[in-house]
Amino acid sequence: MTNTTNKRVGKKMIGVVLSLSVAFAGSMLLTPKTTHAATDAQVASKIIAKGKQYMGTPYRFGAKAGITSAFDCSSFVQYIYKKYGVNLPRGSKDQAKRGVKVLKKNLKKGDLIFSDTNRDGKINHVSIYIGNGKVLQTYRVGIGVTISNFKGSIWDRTFVTARDVI
Incomplete structure (x- = not known):
């Protein structure tokens, strides 16, 4: 017993x-949301800092993925985000399908902004929101990688969606 x-x-x-x-x-x-948010903010800051290192790099439509001598908008975004473990497709239209949708009024550093600048109903541009109403992007021969105002810009007026991919 x-x-x-x-x-x-x-x-x-x-x-x-x-x-x-x-x-x-x-x-x-x-993990607490605050810890995750702090990590996301840190990654966003690193992505933005890395992107700023390429200021003035020439714009070339259809620039090959992975090269740094010239970028188009989506190759720039793909290259910079990949450095921090975020794998994105090559084109802006496909990149816009990734991550979590963000309302324009809720943009935060590191969010991707997608626009239809030629107003044909298709996304054709991506830029990186860096805070304070500014974007880091590349968009035209002669300008290359630069920082631009977002509010009231062509990218704002033709805004389609924004995504948090971090």
Whole structure:
């Protein structure tokens, strides 16, 4: 009888220990939103700083992915974000399908802004929101990678969507 009682107590103890282990392990997977947000903000700052290193780099439509001697808007975004572990497709239209939709009024640093600058119903431009109503982008021969005002600009007037991809 004591042997049977000992076995039952042992099984209950194992059950309690396993339950606590599962609960503890599960709580380790949950990270507070503030920690995640701080990490996102840090990554966004690094992406923006990296992008600024290419200020003045020439614009070339259809620039090859991965090169830094010239960019078009989407190759620039793809290259910079990839440096920080965010893999994006090559074209702006496909990039606009990634991440989480962001309302224009809720833009934060590091969000991607997608526009239809030739007003044909198709996304054809992407820029990086850097805060204070400004974007980091490349868009025309003779200008290259630059910082531009967003509010009231062609990119604002032809805004289609914004995405948080970080």
